[in-house]
Amino acid sequence: MAARAPTARASFGLKAATVAVLLFLHLPLTVIILFAFTTEDAAFRFPPPGLTVNWFGVAWQRADIWAALSLSLRVAALTALAALVLGTLAAAAVHRSRFFGRETVSFLVILPIALPGIITGIALRSAISLLGIPFSVWTIVIGHATFCVVVVYNNVLARFRRTAYSQVEASMDLGASPFQTFRYIVLPSIATALLAGGMLAFALSFDEIIVTTFTAGQQETLPIWIFNQLTKPRQRPVTNIAALFVIAGTFIPILLAHRMTQGTVEAGRAGR
């Protein structure tokens, strides 16, 4: 970090540019929130002619939204579970030992998020079609878990690095069974990292669209439902409500995960 010269003052132009960029980054989402309450139902007219909470009721009665939401929630939960298991195992292996190909494991874990989503998507789509696997919840979960392993891996590995392995050895020396050691020593020390990693994986999966388009077949997750509305808008007010749902479904878990790991890992950096 650079030491600051005592007289250093930002010019007005620099401050104005900073504020402008911040507004540019933040105003669009407030627009979504505003339009969820507009009485206009055919266009995106601004300012809204009036405000109403009517559309929440309308959205509530839409079977297709419920189906999409429930599919998204199921996929996100299964993805988080798979990512938790795989990410923790990989982190434990990489942390515990030095072995040939250790770097390769880290590389493999990061690769799905480093390559553009479209490549991961079409690759899985190719494999699915080559093997003749029918599309199902599981084909979506396989796609999502592939790029979600990294968030759990990063969180858990960072936590492992901060906890001493001697605790585990002490526990076993004192006669604890492996189950007890895991339950009372390992789990408490990595619990928040697991929770944070799981929530990040959930959030990543919940709003994923690129890979999902290739692995979902005819199934509609909530993002796919919104994407279809984006290209062929028919249900504008209801889309605004669905968009609010997606904001909540991604923002809240990520915010919680961030608070849980504050100061240890930059949770959000593994975003995309």
Next chain:
Amino acid sequence: MSTAAASPTRRLSIYLYRRPALALTLLLAPPLLWLGVVYLGSLFALLLQSFFTLDSFTGQVVRKLTLANYRDLFVAANIDIIVRTASMAAAVTVAAAVVAFPISYYMARYATPRGRALLYLGVLLPLWSSYLVRVYSWKLILAREGVLNWTLVQMRLDGVLNWLLSLPVIGGPSLSVSRLGMFVVFLYVWLPYMILPIEAALERVPESLLEASADLGARPRETFRRVVLPLAFPGVVAGSLFTFSLTLGDFVVPYALGNSALFIGQAVLAFQGTAANVPLAAAFTVVPMVIMAFYLTIARRTGAFEAL
């Protein structure tokens, strides 16, 4: 847990403790099976598919190796798609660097530690909310009767907008269906990826260098051009890796704000979806991979990887 019941698991744990290689294998097997076999296997399947071909008569994939798809990439229509996408990616990257620089500079040089933490959060926050919804929000903003148009009318600047929309290539019937609108949305969604590395690079520029430059008689403008900019450049390149690659592979923004002129991502989606021509789609994804491979090779020379 009683001792008698625990003893087999105890023995197992002692056994594993004495054989770290076996324990390691057990730990690694599931993630390696998933990522190594399922994921790498799929990438291989993709490469393999790109050498297959589609029988246009039966609509079936013919599993015989051929370069036909790669030859098809060089059809004029497909070259158009590639050039269109690459130039959009380049424009977005340059604009992102220009827009990101002032805020990064402010964060690195002038903000108090607390202010910097807040700004950092302010830049990250948009990345945490749904990407799809952020794109959707621009549909509301850029629509003909939407927020931006209203604001411009209030400021009596709508003539400028209409003039911009009347231009060929970047214009369109409204901002929400134009190349210009697409550019703005790309800039918006990828901007944080540019700000963060530039800020990191600027933070590492020692104050003493700037003082030395001033002591040696350089004006602030000169110091900026000859000291700060060269030192921040690796950060710009690191950010450009994200903005360029993300724009190359995206199909959501072109679908939301584009017209019938396709981008690479859309072409891939269209070939595998409606046309059911997975082999050609597979060959098309090789294009961004090759472009990025070139880009990475050049970026490596500038030392961008240390700035990530």
